[in-house]
Amino acid sequence: MNEFDLIRRYFDRPAADPAVRLAVGDDAAILAPTPGHELLVSTDMLVCGRHFFADVDPRALGHKALAVNLSDIAAMGGTARWATLAAAWPELDADWLAAFAEGWFALADAHEVALIGGDTTRGPLTLSVSIFGEAPAGRALRRDGGRAGDDVWVSGELGMAAAAVRARLGQLTLPEAERALAQQRLDWPQPRLALGQALRGLASAALDVSDGLLADLGHLAARSGVAAWVRADWLPMPACLREQGAAGLACAAAGGDDYELCFAAPPSARAALADLGRALAVPLTRIGALTAGAGCRLLNPDGSDILLEQHGYDHFA
Template sequence: MPGEFTLIDRYFARPTPSAVLGPGDDCALVQPTPGKQLAVTTDMLVAGTHFFPDTDPERLGWKALAVNLSDLAAMGATPRWVTLAGALPTVDEAWLAKFATGFFACAERFGVDVIGGDTTRGPLNLCITAMGEVAPGQALTRSGAQTGDLIWVSGRPGLAALGLAHLQGRVALPEPWPRLCVTQLEKPQPRVALGQALVGLASAAIDVSDGLLADLGHIAERSGCAAAVRLVQLPHLPKGAEYNADLRRIALECQLAGGDDYELCFTAPGSATQAIGQLAARLDLPLWCIGEMHAGEAGNVTVFDPDGKPVSFEQTGYDHFAHG
């Protein structure tokens, strides 16, 4: 059975042209671009919590990196370097080869170098640290929203949670939604180009990882204001002959509180609406205006039905500890 360093060399040692010194020493050495700040984020993916143990390893490799790049996208940062640490229950070289294929495909797609990491034996657990660059004072944060700003979200939040519900047998999705939703769950697309384009345009931003309402609530709390979301302005989800009341209810819950979408939710003044529309066309990415920020209790998010009446939801997002 190959040892730890053999596995690293075989599957994860790749050229790192952007690093001064890549894997092989006690530390990697990187040289940030002069005049830039470093943005650093770390995420863990744990088998049984963030993904099914039998998830396709190539897709898992992609997602493990993509969710970290999504955090950089939310700050408007340019991805540069990543490290990967993982606990593996056994040495399965076929699994490792496929995982590495997906991981490095994502790295190549978004122009990042894998500059180090670690492996150990244990329950399947993946931990990635990603580093990016942003001009001083230009990073998008959660605290910049102003009363009167409009609320936007990219893509179609809810698809990933619907994909999970489909795999768990909690919902039967009409065609062609199953493949679309499961792909969104297993191979999310970090909105790096959108985040970079929103610098100087958006007032605040966050990536939707724990649920749209919960993550929007973080913007509202950090910005010291409240948020209103209009159901009639949300993106459309599955429709068709099998789109019954039960599916409609589950789809709405997934859209507002499901999480795992890795779309960007952001705020911007009304004067930016035309520029945002042009940006959507340029990126070929739907951008939806779903509500507005207003004066009120900091962090409060209210959802309004088509008649303008507030609607309450038992859950607004995912909490690892609340879910035991």
């Protein structure tokens, strides 16, 4: 099998989407965006040893490479449409590639996202995915719309993916059942696309939690020109992390790899958000608020600060 056989065998699947005029096989894809919509474009890379362990399940890796990109479209309140996959593969392992493609296409098909092109080289395992989504013109959710007085919310549960990484590195001990759940959260993030779309018109600002809640909320606050606080005891985290004390809190508040949505919304939206959480069967938890000022604080019930060593993952810290 050579490079072109590899592409044809694993990644060249005819797109059902009539907006894909031309996909894999030419010098560029040709797409027909939906009239009245704006294009959302984002890129996320996964590097072996940095974003995943070398012995990762290839099906999970195929899923995650796409999922983390879908999560950025979810954070914008968009519909995901098309993706490109640029990959460096260390070797041509047919079973491994088949499993990777299976993980990718299962998620791609579930969200009707067509693989429209990419690039293939040999090298240390690295995946760079670009995602193209759409939102009705002027309606995408941005980071810069938050206002002092808004509530801060987060979807799902925080911290288990980071706990899986720390357990693997011997920095944290989890009971067997919880360790399996944590591994599941790390390997199989579920991008919150339906939630993001439903938040258009409800949320004032949003982003997805990839680096860690405090770091990412800090970005939202900075872009919105306000400060943020969150209450440690309001964070949605499983009991097994609460029981770990400071180490568990660090996972939930700053661990990253959660791919949940964090968003700001005025208090007048509380009832609608409670209904939305029930309708989508996604837990939505009010965890804090935006205020005048700058920065992002983690608070005790008495209002005192909890200082963490880091607010999130930083590749160069």
